[in-house]
Amino acid sequence: MRDESTERDAGGDCEGEIPLVGTEVPGPRARAWVERLAASECPALTARRKRRSELTGTDHDPIVWTSAQGAIVRDVDDNRYIDLTAGFGVAMLGHSHPSVLSAIERQSRRLVHALGDVFPSDRKVELEERLSAIAPWPNAKVILGLSGADGVEAALKSAVLASKRAGVIAFEGGYHGLAHGPLAACGYSARFREPFAAQLNPDVTFVPYPAMGAVDACAKAREGVVRALERGTVGALLLEPVLGRGGVTVGDGDAISEIVRIARRAGVVVIADEIYTGCFRCADAFCASSVLWSEPADVVVLGKALGGGLPVSACLLRDEVARAWGDPGGEAIHTSTFLGNPLSCAAALAVLDELSREGVRGQIRRQSELFWSDVIAPLRDDPRCRTTGAGGVGLLVGLGLEGGLARVLAVMRALLERGYIVLPGGARGDQLAFTPPAVLTEAQRAHARETLRAVLRA
Numbered sequence: 333m334r335d336e337s338t339e340r341d342a343g344g345d346c347e348g349e350i351p352l353v354g355t356e357v358p359g360p361r362a363r364a365w366v367e368r369l370a371a372s373e374c375p376a377l378t379a380r381r382k383r384r385s386e387l388t389g390t391d392h393d394p395i396v397w398t399s400a401q402g403a404i405v406r407d408v409d410d411n412r413y414i415d416l417t418a419g420f421g422v423a424m425l426g427h428s429h430p431s432v433l434s435a436i437e438r439q440s441r442r443l444v445h446a447l448g449d450v451f452p453s454d455r456k457v458e459l460e461e462r463l464s465a466i467a468p469w470p471n472a473k474v475i476l477g478l479s480g481a482d483g484v485e486a487a488l489k490s491a492v493l494a495s496k497r498a499g500v501i502a503f504e505g506g507y508h509g510l511a512h513g514p515l516a517a518c519g520y521s522a523r524f525r526e527p528f529a530a531q532l533n534p535d536v537t538f539v540p541y542p543a544m545g546a547v548d549a550c551a552k553a554r555e556g557v558v559r560a561l562e563r564g565t566v567g568a569l570l571l572e573p574v575l576g577r578g579g580v581t582v583g584d585g586d587a588i589s590e591i592v593r594i595a596r597r598a599g600v601v602v603i604a605d606e607i608y609t610g611c612f613r614c615a616d617a618f619c620a621s622s623v624l625w626s627e628p629a630d631v632v633v634l635g636k637a638l639g640g641g642l643p644v645s646a647c648l649l650r651d652e653v654a655r656a657w658g659d660p661g662g663e664a665i666h667t668s669t670f671l672g673n674p675l676s677c678a679a680a681l682a683v684l685d686e687l688s689r690e691g692v693r694g695q696i697r698r699q700s701e702l703f704w705s706d707v708i709a710p711l712r713d714d715p716r717c718r719t720t721g722a723g724g725v726g727l728l729v730g731l732g733l734e735g736g737l738a739r740v741l742a743v744m745r746a747l748l749e750r751g752y753i754v755l756p757g758g759a760r761g762d763q764l765a766f767t768p769p770a771v772l773t774e775a776q777r778a779h780a781r782e783t784l785r786a787v788l789r790a
């Protein structure tokens with residue numbers, strides 16, 4: 333039903349800002365699209381929805397998006413939602429940010445495709461210069477990619493060249509994408525690795541994630557790293573400053589700094605996967621080096637928010653690590669057809685322009701504070717909401733729920749029916765994960781809090 337009362341309740345001047353759901357969810361048009369999807373899409377995704385439906389007793393067919401602006405997403409049934417995921421963290425500045433759109437539009441009239449590593453576009457050169465300038469070391473070098481997994485793959489390749497060792501230390505709960513390089517280091521779920529195990533790097537050691545204040549896990553992580561290094565085959569240490577998909581968990585700055593020092597003394601290349609946490613989602617350009625750890629990494633990977641919605645990632649390399657690529661001689665040994673796509677580069681430049689403005693950074697910081705104080709804290713502190721606590725940094729927030737995955741999925745569904753897009757978080761799926769865009773209005777935060785409260789108390 334169209335929920336006009338809630339729109340009125342949230343104030344008369346916010347028409348268009350808050351959800352409006354006028355059909356069942358998914359609506360009839362979405363159902364027709366999903367039927368077509370099921371006929372052409374790999375069945376793994378349809379099977380997952382079926383499993384979720386069996387677990388919760390409710391439908392888990394998706395809605396089908398048609399347009400989005402700011403925090404608002406519209407679907408094929410003309411329903412209006414608030415996207416508290418910012419499209420997997422991509423729309424940090426809001427969906428369809430005007431500066432990103434005009435950069436894409438301008439670029440689309442000039443050049444939409446160039447010749448990657450052979451004949452680059454001017455936009456690619458500009459983007460690499462900009463990224464090199466913001467990297468946490470002087471004279472940094474850049475390898476662009478199209479997805480986060482591409483960026484991590486480039487980081488792992490750089491590490492093997494620089495260290496001459498193929499072994500990797502990764503962390504339980506860590507998620508780095510599903511191309512073969514990052515998949516081998518996927519501590520989020522063994523189930524993701526198992527079907528492809530024969531194709532993956534066999535020399536990966538998983539150690540517990542050193543979560544902030546988790547003394548035992550920090551000690552075990554340190555021991556695990558020391559033991560793995562004894563083998564003499566480890567060339568890369570790959571970690572997220574804050575676990576994202578693995579259940580929003582903030583890393584312990586002191587423990588990680590120590591691990592980084594130990595690894596570096598053993599000649600290991602330290603890779604910070606900032607695909608989720610970077611681009612100011614977690615309070616700064618790079619969450620690891622400027623917010624959490626005293627030891628900067630040797631390689632930092634950005635993705636998601638970097639392109640403002642267009643696919644682009646960046647592997648930033650300390651100069652010494654980059655030099656290990658040496659002179660490739662004949663053909664480039666790491667490239668792709670769409671490397672440095674001009675449209676993606678133009679969009680990323682627009683995002684970096686926005687993020688360089690103090691006003692925008694202030695808005696992001698303020699949004700983080702208000703999202704915690706107006707939405708998360710009241711829910712966490714309400715015993716009737718049956719939460720198990722909240723954690724995160726900046727605009728990367730997890731709210732644990734009693735009742736585990738089944739309740740999280742049911743809550744997610746109930747929220748969708750009331751016009752809120754939220755995802756489950758954590759390997760056990762016992763969190764609601766929030767990565768909202770930095771553009772939520774006061775009315776949207778208030779409406780989100782009241783809706784979440786009503787659903788969680790039910």
Ligand SMILES: Cc1ncc(COP(=O)(O)O)c(C=O)c1O
Nearest residue numbers: 479480481507508509576607608
């Ligand atoms: C920390 C982290 N690294 C890597 C990835 C993979 O990025 P992509 O899905 O763009 O390949 C993700 C995606 O969620 C991520 O959260």
